[in-house]
Amino acid sequence: MSAAVIAAVDLTKKYGDTAAVDAISFEVAPGEAFGLLGPNGAGKSTTMRMVGAVSARTSGTLEVLGLDPDEGGPDIRAQLGVVPQQDNLDTDLRVRENLLVYGRYFGLSHAQVAKRADELLAFAQLEDRARAKVDDLSGGMKRRLTIARALINDPRILLLDEPTTGLDPQARHILWDRLYRLREQGTTLVLTTHYMDEAEQLCERLVVVDKGRIMAEGSPAALIREYSTREVLELRFGTDRSAEAARTLHDLGDRQEVLPDRLLVYAHDGEAALQEVQRRGLQPLTSLVRRSSLEDVFLRLTGRSLIE
Template sequence: MGHAPGEELIQAAALRKTYRSGGDGAFTAVDGIDFSVRRGEAFGLLGSNGAGKSSTMRMIACVSQPSGGDLRILGLDAATRGPEIRARLGVVPQDDTVDTELTVLENLLIYGRYFGLPRRTVRERAGHLLEFARLSDKARAPVQSLSGGMRRRLTIARALVNDPDIVLLDEPTTGLDPQARHLLWERLFRLRQDGVTLVVTTHYMDEAEQLCDRLVVMDAGRIVAMGSPRELIDRHCAREVLELRFTQADRETMVAKARDLFARVEVLPDRVLVSADDGEEALAIVGARALDPVTTLVRRSTLEDVFLALTGRALTD
């Protein structure tokens, strides 16, 4: 398309989305956010359910009008140029919408026709996409015979039929087993290497760390942090975390002791997290001061810890 690498394909300024609720009330799902997405990067919208990720994604997909602010996609105004923008997007919704009555190949061929592509072009692309999705041997199989992971890969292949500039993926691996998730990540990683721009919403921190060059952490409709996974961890967390689990009987006393001993202690329903530059050293202090955990674990800080530090709660709350 003759665009320069690194140019901004998506620009959002003071972007808002408000939904009317019962009576005269209104619910603000997206509360005046600013961000941009550059060509060729994988950009993540991260947060718990209800944080505003999906509402933001629906505005980018031009299926939901912004309530305020400015949103430009591929240089076009999302509020007025929706059809043109949609023709250049690939959309992978949260739930697979492939047609279970058709075969795998038919799903790609028929979807390609929606974009007015010549039959020959669609057939050629379908062959490449089945290979990409590792579904070549399933081309003639009915969709209803596919596993969940295979359907997800077919949904992604279908979203690539129109050779989009940007691919939007809303919670791409929800409901998949670990093996299917890793295979999907590997496919998305290949897309990234091929220079495709990805926008991903997820509430899985490991997914965001694996896939995203840059991300925003959303909470209650606002952006509370922005950066690469590594930058965010370095900025908001100590290098390591010591996880402690106590018996219910000891828990209250031990939590109080931990708060006296360490500057950064987060108490979750099932465990206590101590942030430390040296987790083993923190563990030695726990042993020396007669805190008596049932189990202990020292690990590197993750994006999960960033979310906890920023919002005061775990992502799965």
């Protein structure tokens, strides 16, 4: 394997006495799609700012493309593409102009940036909106334009901070397709998300973070195999009845999680578990057998949901 493009050892960022990032260590290989999965406030965006050479670390070591961000910030930023959590497009410029002006910041010639802009508009499926005002774009279109702009300098690493927050399901799937194409082309992707399905779709490997610390690391499939069962039975009994039902079903499955609105029974055969629930005389209002997900991994590791 080639040398890591990002390597962090005991990386720490403190604000006063509060550790937003608490001694985390990880590596990202060239061409890898790597994710940081965790709830809001877990330290994901703070980590991304340190990797992006816009926030100095408190302690630990960090190398990005073989350089220390505290010393080689400009050289690192010249080789990065950054998609921030909130779109920061220039609304005074039209769609194509956003790409042209941004490309000039990287020293590209007029001919180079014009060619690159047209290629990226096609990639982002925005060719027919090239002369449109930014404010006239939908949320999904703005997000695709922000990603296209981040690719104008042909970056070695693309950093994406919560790339699909606020998008409807259709827009999310279109964006996932664009990012999957980048992954196939060998672009290194580093993304933060609190959407478990997004992490499973896009990431070859990820770390689960909570309160500034890494709780687990591996591929989505490996994490699910290690920390959960093959299937999960979701049972809804109505207000305040989940805990009572859990006492009756305490020995069912490998383990259980009592949530405010439902009871989760972790079992290798969800249908068999449901039959046993009914055999014991319980009649849930609704029941669902599904495969385990990264949400279940996070529940196992932290005792709470990703969206809490």
